[in-house]
Amino acid sequence: MSEKSFVDGPEWPTLILIAAVTSLWILLTVFAGSLGLWIAVPGLALCLTLHSSLQHEIMHGHPLPSRRVSEALVYPPLGLAVPYPRFRDLHLSHHRDASLTDPYDDPESNYLDPAVWSGLTVPLRWLFSVNNTLIGRMALGPLIGLLQFYRGEYRAIRGGNPAVLSAWVWHIVGCLGVLAWLSTVGTIPIAAYLGGAYLAMSILKIRTFLEHQAHERALGRSVIIEDRGILAFLFLNNNFHAVHHAHPQLAWYRLPSWYSARRSEYLQRNLGYRYPNYAAVLRTYLLRRKDPVAHPLWERE
Numbered sequence: 001m002s003e004k005s006f007v008d009g010p011e012w013p014t015l016i017l018i019a020a021v022t023s024l025w026i027l028l029t030v031f032a033g034s035l036g037l038w039i040a041v042p043g044l045a046l047c048l049t050l051h052s053s054l055q056h057e058i059m060h061g062h063p064l065p066s067r068r069v070s071e072a073l074v075y076p077p078l079g080l081a082v083p084y085p086r087f088r089d090l091h092l093s094h095h096r097d098a099s100l101t102d103p104y105d106d107p108e109s110n111y112l113d114p115a116v117w118s119g120l121t122v123p124l125r126w127l128f129s130v131n132n133t134l135i136g137r138m139a140l141g142p143l144i145g146l147l148q149f150y151r152g153e154y155r156a157i158r159g160g161n162p163a164v165l166s167a168w169v170w171h172i173v174g175c176l177g178v179l180a181w182l183s184t185v186g187t188i189p190i191a192a193y194l195g196g197a198y199l200a201m202s203i204l205k206i207r208t209f210l211e212h213q214a215h216e217r218a219l220g221r222s223v224i225i226e227d228r229g230i231l232a233f234l235f236l237n238n239n240f241h242a243v244h245h246a247h248p249q250l251a252w253y254r255l256p257s258w259y260s261a262r263r264s265e266y267l268q269r270n271l272g273y274r275y276p277n278y279a280a281v282l283r284t285y286l287l288r289r290k291d292p293v294a295h296p297l298w299e300r301e
Contacts, residue, residue, distance in 0.1 A: 009065065010063060010064055011062055011063035011064075011251055012063075013063075013251070013253045014054070014057060014062050014063035014251065014252070014253075015063050015064075015073075017050070017054065018054055018063075018073050018074065021047055021050045021051050021054060024043070024047050025044070025047050025048075025051070025078060028040050028043050028044050028047060028188070029044070029181065029182060029185070029186035029187070029188055029193070030185060030186060030187060031187065032186065032187045032188035032192070033187030033188070034187070037188070037189075037192050040188055040192070040196075041188075041192050041195055041196045041199070042196070042199070043196075044188070044193065044196035044197075044200070045196045045197075045199035045200045045203060046200075046203075046234065047078075047200075048078055048079050048196065048197055048200035049200045049203045049204055049234045049235075050234055050236075051074065051078050051079065052079060052200065052204055053204075053234060053235055053236040053238065053252075054074050054236070055074045055084055055087060055088075056087075056091065056236070056238065057236055057251075057252055058070045058071055058073070058074050059071075059087070059088040059091060059092065060248045060249060061249055062251055062252075063251070071084065071088075075174070076174055076177070076178065077171055077174040077175050077178060078178060079197050079200060079201070080175050080178065080194070080197055081142075081146055081197065081201065082146075082149070082171075083167040083168055083170070083171035084167075084171075085163070085166075085167040085170075086153065086164065086167050086168075086171075089163075090107040090108070091107075091108070093106075093107050094106055094107055094108040095245065095248060097218045097219075097221070097222075097245055098218050100212050100218060100221040100222070101212050101213070101214050101215075101221055101295065102295075103116070103295055103298065106212075108208070108212075109212075109295075110131075110132070110208075110293075111214060111292075111293065111294065111295035111298070112128070112293050112294055112295065113294070113295065113298060114294040114295060114298050116294075117293055117294035118294075125293070127140065127144070128144075128293045129289060129293060131144055131293075132289040132290055132291065132292075132293055133285060133286065133287055133288060133289050133290070134206070134209055134281065134282060134285040134286045134287075134290075135286050135287060137205045137206075137209050138202040138203075138205050138206065139202070141201075141202070141205040142198055142201035142202055142205065145201075145205075146201075153168065203231075203234065204235075206231060206278065206281070207231070207235045207238060207239065209281070209285070209290065210223055210275075210281065210285070210290055211223055211241045212241075213273060213291065214291065214295055214296050214297050215271070215273075215297075216297060217271065219269055219270055219271060220270060220271035220273055221270075221273075222241045222242040222244075222245045222270055222273065223239075223241050223242060223270070223273050223274065223275065224239070224240055224241065224242050224243070224259070224266060224267065224270060224273065224274045224275075225239035225240070225241070225274070225275045225276075225277065225278060225281065226239075226240075226259075226274065226275070226276050226277060227239050227276075227277040227278050228256065229277065229278070231278045232256075232278075236252035237252050237253070237255040237256055238252070238255075239278070240255045240256065240259045242266055242269065242270040242273070243255055243258060243259050243266055246266070246269070
């Protein structure tokens with residue numbers, strides 16, 4: 001992977017936001033005892049959500065010309081669950097649009113091979129079906145996703161993949177550093193911090209819930225959610241997801257205006273896969289399954 005990013009100079013909005021999120025994390029962990037857990041835990045959840053969104057921004061070549069320096073700014077595993085290099089490599093693989101939603105070739109697909117689905121036990125089918133409602137995805141999705149991710153990582157390490165092993169070794173070192181900070185300088189209990197980290201993953205599941213749909217044409221698989229509220233900010237405007245897939249090098253703070261200037265073009269491009277805001281998504285899918293768990297268009301020789 002090249003050290004050179006897509007940008008020629010510093011992108012100050014992103015750098016300022018990285019500094020703000022890092023400072024907020026320090027303040028929340030250090031003063032959690034004074035603030036109280038009812039403030040510290042939700043605050044940490046929002047902070048960790050933004051940190052993950054910033055990691056996503058950095059892996060697409062922002063905010064500095066040097067990729068290594070940019071990655072160093074968000075490398076510490078504040079969320080604890082996923083090594084940044086694995087998040088980066090799997091996500092960049094996901095950006096092969098021709099493979100979007102493929103149960104095997106898209107590492108971020110939530111669809112299962114129909115043959116795998118038919119072989120699941122009744123309790124597992126129920127679990128995956130609940131996971132296809134928004135409330136289920138938020139409550140169970142982080143756990144289900146992490147278990148599937150860890151199983152794949154274990155197989156890769158067992159198969160002798162040195163890059164995966166190296167990523168996990170450094171991730172464990174980083175996690176030990178975070179836990180040492182929490183145990184010595186921080187005033188938040190470890191259990192409460194883990195709760196905040198899980199809540200952050202739950203919030204992120206709102207973004208990923210219907211980012212992609214099964215469609216015969218690759219252009220019709222990525223959504224546009226025309227939201228400009230708090231969730232859009234927490235996701236760094238990745239709700240304009242079809243635009244992001246078309247131009248992954250476009251900085252987060254440019255996405256809304258870029259889309260607004262070309263709205264009809266992008267809605268035609270993604271075949272009208274659109275929602276007006278996250279409130280509409282919540283109303284529609286909070287308790288309703290968005291689509292089948294088994295990929296509805298799956299064919300493989």
